[in-house]
Every structure is written in C-alpha cells, then in structure tokens.
Amino acid sequence: xxxxxxxxxxxxTSLNVFANGVSTTDAADAPIIAKFAELxxxxxxxxxxxxxxxxxxxxxxxxxxxxxxxxFLMQGTLIDLNNRVNLTEHALSDVRKEGIxxxxxxxxxxxxxxxxxxxxxxxDISCGYCRKLHRELDDFLEAGIxxxxxAFPRGGLxxxxxxxxxxxxxxxxxxxxxxxxxxxxxxxxxPGCNAPIAEHYQLGQSFGMSGTPAIILExxxxxxxxxxxxxxxxxxxxxxxxxS
Numbered sequence: 001x002x003x004x005x006x007x008x009x010x011x012x013t014s015l016n017v018f019a020n021g022v023s024t025t026d027a028a029d030a031p032i033i034a035k036f037a038e039l040x041x042x043x044x045x046x047x048x049x050x051x052x053x054x055x056x057x058x059x060x061x062x063x064x065x066x067x068x069x070x071x072f073l074m075q076g077t078l079i080d081l082n083n084r085v086n087l088t089e090h091a092l093s094d095v096r097k098e099g100i101x102x103x104x105x106x107x108x109x110x111x112x113x114x115x116x117x118x119x120x121x122x123x124d125i126s127c128g129y130c131r132k133l134h135r136e137l138d139d140f141l142e143a144g145i146x147x148x149x150x151a152f153p154r155g156g157l158x159x160x161x162x163x164x165x166x167x168x169x170x171x172x173x174x175x176x177x178x179x180x181x182x183x184x185x186x187x188x189x190x191p192g193c194n195a196p197i198a199e200h201y202q203l204g205q206s207f208g209m210s211g212t213p214a215i216i217l218e219x220x221x222x223x224x225x226x227x228x229x230x231x232x233x234x235x236x237x238x239x240x241x242x243x244s
Contacts, residue, residue, distance in 0.1 A: 028068065032057065035070030044206075047091075050080065056091060062208035063091045092208055093220030099203050100150075100216060106196050108149040108174045110137055116144030117236040120216040122152035122204045125164050125181045127212045129226035134182045139229035145236065149178065151200040152212050162197060163187075169195035 029046045032055065036043050045058040049065060054074065057064045065074040078087045100120050107120070119140075123130045140147050151169065153162040164181060170193035171177035181187050204214065207222060215223040215232065219239050223232075 029055070032066050032068070032070040036066070036073075049078070050087065051078065058091065058095055060202060060206045062206060063088050063095070089221070092222070096207050096216050096220040096222060099206065103150060103196070103200065103203060104148075106150075106169070106200070108169070108178050110141060110147045110149075110175060112141045112144050112146045114144050115146050117218060117233075118146040118148060119218075119232060119236070120148045120150060122150050122200070122209060122212055122214040122216075123178075124152055124154045124161060124212045125168070125178075125187070126161055127154060130213045131182045133213055133226055134179065136229055137179075140232070143229050143233045145229065145233060150203065151195075151197045152204045152209060152214065153197065153201060154212055157198050157201060163189075165197045166190075166193050166195045169193075169197060 032046060033043050036057070036059065041064075042060040043057050044060065047056040047058070049056045051065075053067060054065045055068060056078075057066055062075075065076075065078065066072060077089070079085070080087055112118075121130075121133065123134075137147060151165045153159075153165050155161045164187040167187045167190045168174060168177045168181050170190035171188070177187070207214070207216070209222070209224075211224065213226060215227060217223065217232075217236060217239065221235075221239075223235065227235075
C-alpha cells in the first residue's frame, strides 16, 4: 500500500488500470514491467539510458527512469550538460509526434487557408486561458497556423467538464459547438455520445501534461500554457527545417 501511495504522489495522478502493451522483447526487462504494473503504470517501451544503471521508460504517465530490477524509480528531467540537450524532452517529443498522429481523425480542426504550420492544442472548456487562446483563433489562422484540438478535462474523467467535452465532440458541428462552449454557452447533451475524450486525456498524461492549454509544435515540443499567435509563429519558424 505504501508503494501505491508513493507512486501516486510521484506521478501526480490517480492510479487507473490500463492495458499492458509493452514494446520490448528483452526478457531481462520483465522485472521492471511487473513492478510498474503493480503501481498501475503501463510501460510501453524500454530504452537504454545514457546513465549507467538506469533505463529509460516510455509510459502512460510520461518518461520515467528505473533501475534494471525495477526497484528504484526516478522521475524528473535528464540533461546532457556537455551537449546542452534535454534528453527527457527529446524522448517525449518523439512520443508526442507518434501519439498525435494516431488521433488525427478525432481532432476538432480549424484550418488556415494559407497553411504554413499546424499546432495541436489540448484544451478544456472551462479553462480561462484556453478560452483566451480560442478568442484569438483568427490571429492563428491569419498567420497560417492551423489549430487542431484534443480534449483534456482538467477534472479528470468524471463530472460536468468531462461530459461537456464528450457532447462537444459528438455535436453535429463540433467546431461550432466548441466555439460556443468556450464563449459560455450551455452544451447540449447528445444521446448515445461515445467520443474518445478518455483516450485524449490518457494521451495527454503520457505526454507529461498536467494542465491546459498545452500546445504541441510540429516537432513534438510542448509549450505549457497560453501563448499568443505571434509567439507561436515565432517558435514554429525557428524549428529546424526538415526535408520532404
């Protein structure tokens, strides 16, 4: 029981049961998988770590580090001081790009006519800065930035906030429903609604999110909190160019 309480404190989230799908074939990693499964944490992938005696774990709660026997858990940011590289953020960037690609079909999208870039924003209806960002949506679109929304109910998977997001995503015109909801309109219930809000929420947790808005750039970088269209445009233009 003490281990469960400790894990909850470290990870800052409630312990939920998830499917145990691990991308590893190394039998030596079995103790790590078993230990973390006891804590309700799904280990999706295990990679070598630059630090001797530690392994990098890609989990449904973000990037963690563990001893080879799974006895010791480390949560935090691993930085290569010689090369000035945030190794934890680098690992999460790849996870975010792959995760976002899986949920493209369930996003609410506001597409720029002259699209230069796109961002993915985890949002909640009642979040003040989420509403502020949405009020400035035209600024993003005019800057050539397509805005794609995923849901992240700040109160978790229960209560009115969660139900409202479900109904917005199930609305006949989700984009219009989201705009109206963020303007303070009451959200209409949609009978038989089965939107993937829980999946969006769990995806955000695996990205290391704790609040909204959270803006994911094209390279997988996450910017927590509100940023103006001008600030985001500058950040996007500064990204390294990739060859097509």
